[in-house]
Amino acid sequence: MPSAGSPAETLSVEVWRGRDEGRFERFSVPHRASQTVLDVVTWIQRHAEPALAYRFACRVGVCGSCAMTVNGRPRWTCRTHVSKVAADGHLRIEPLRNLPRIKDLAVDLAPFFEKWQRAQGRFTPSRTRYDGLAEVNPDAPARKAVDAGIECINCAVCYAACDVVSWDDEYLGPAALNRAWTLVNDARDADRKGVLRAASRGGGCHTCHSHGSCVEHCPVGINPTAGIAGLKRMSLLALLGRGPE
Amino acid sequence: MIFRSRNHLGVWAATAHRASGVLLAVFLPIHFLVLGLAIESAAALDGVLALAENPLVKLAEWGLVVLLTVHLACGARVMALEFLPWRDSRKGLIGLGALASLAVGVVFLFQVL
Numbered sequence: 287m288p289s290a291g292s293p294a295e296t297l298s299v300e301v302w303r304g305r306d307e308g309r310f311e312r313f314s315v316p317h318r319a320s321q322t323v324l325d326v327v328t329w330i331q332r333h334a335e336p337a338l339a340y341r342f343a344c345r346v347g348v349c350g351s352c353a354m355t356v357n358g359r360p361r362w363t364c365r366t367h368v369s370k371v372a373a374d375g376h377l378r379i380e381p382l383r384n385l386p387r388i389k390d391l392a393v394d395l396a397p398f399f400e401k402w403q404r405a406q407g408r409f410t411p412s413r414t415r416y417d418g419l420a421e422v423n424p425d426a427p428a429r430k431a432v433d434a435g436i437e438c439i440n441c442a443v444c445y446a447a448c449d450v451v452s453w454d455d456e457y458l459g460p461a462a463l464n465r466a467w468t469l470v471n472d473a474r475d476a477d478r479k480g481v482l483r484a485a486s487r488g489g490g491c492h493t494c495h496s497h498g499s500c501v502e503h504c505p506v507g508i509n510p511t512a513g514i515a516g517l518k519r520m521s522l523l524a525l526l527g528r529g530p531e
Numbered sequence: 532m533i534f535r536s537r538n539h540l541g542v543w544a545a546t547a548h549r550a551s552g553v554l555l556a557v558f559l560p561i562h563f564l565v566l567g568l569a570i571e572s573a574a575a576l577d578g579v580l581a582l583a584e585n586p587l588v589k590l591a592e593w594g595l596v597v598l599l600t601v602h603l604a605c606g607a608r609v610m611a612l613e614f615l616p617w618r619d620s621r622k623g624l625i626g627l628g629a630l631a632s633l634a635v636g637v638v639f640l641f642q643v644l
Contacts, residue, residue: 359535359536447536496541496613497545498541498621501621503536509619511612519613
């Protein structure tokens with residue numbers, strides 16, 4: 287078992303323990319080169335507190351499971367280097383904001399994914415398996431809008447960063463609306479009108495205050511504010527009879 | 532601690548928009564009250580308008596003009612974000628609005644006061 291070194295080589299880590307009621311517990315963790323915040327949490331769970339609950343899967347920034355609040359900001363912990371966020375050797379790790387807590391650092395993502403469904407964030411095929419492949423022009427402006435938002439990993443960092451989500455339980459949030467934006471721009475989707483309707487009713491795109499916290503925190507560089515603004519414009523055009531077909 | 536995730540230009544612009552709106556809302560009843568004096572008598576209105584020569588009132592006047600510009604610039608920014616084709620100029624628009632408010636404040640200070 288690695289032991290904690292001298293103070294300069296040791297991180298002071300405060301970790302939230304409990305559910306809504308709880309406390310911060312302090313751990314001393316050896317500081318390593320190229321260490322990520324997820325490495326720190328894993329070290330604590332393996333060497334200091336086996337009962338610590340947290341969630342991760344891929345460890346390489348693909349699955350979106352390991353997001354937590356690190357020193358006050360929501361982040362993907364597997365790709366967040368300690369050296370970038372804890373220059374003074376101190377880390378405070380909490381569960382994500384705006385989601386029900388389960389235990390310690392694990393939150394319940396069900397409301398987040400339910401809102402994806404409410405925004406009709408699912409593809410409705412316009413072809414069957416017996417039809418040929420759809421031709422997609424990568425240079426079409428609508429396709430470029432899809433490409434700009436399609437790489438979302440569902441980590442809920444934007445959802446945790448958004449103040450409007452904290453104020454309004456009904457608000458669908460940046461990730462679900464970004465997904466809706468990619469669908470209303472996808473020529474292959476058979477129900478783009480339905481997606482726009484779902485994304486622009488109460489709690490939808492018009493609830494966004496354009497603070498841009500989602501853009502500031504998205505770990506994969508997506509701009510949900512741009513997509514939500516696009517949905518607002520599109521719903522206005524639909525009102526004037528120029529919406530998606 | 533969660534304040535850290537809010538410490539960026541977008542949130543500051545939204546805060547400036549709201550704070551200037553609230554302060555202008557506080558000013559409006561006073562404004563209407565003074566205008567209402569004109570119905571009573573010219574002397575009553577002139578009596579209050581004479582207060583405008585007081586340096587403190589002049590300073591408040593300057594603050595009012597700056598607040599109006601800040602509120603206008605922040606509102607125009609939101610309209611531009613939501614109704615114009617997206618140009619990734621979020622922070623540029625905030626900078627432009629801040630610059631416009633500053634310019635109006637400086638012009639008002641030197642030309643009007």
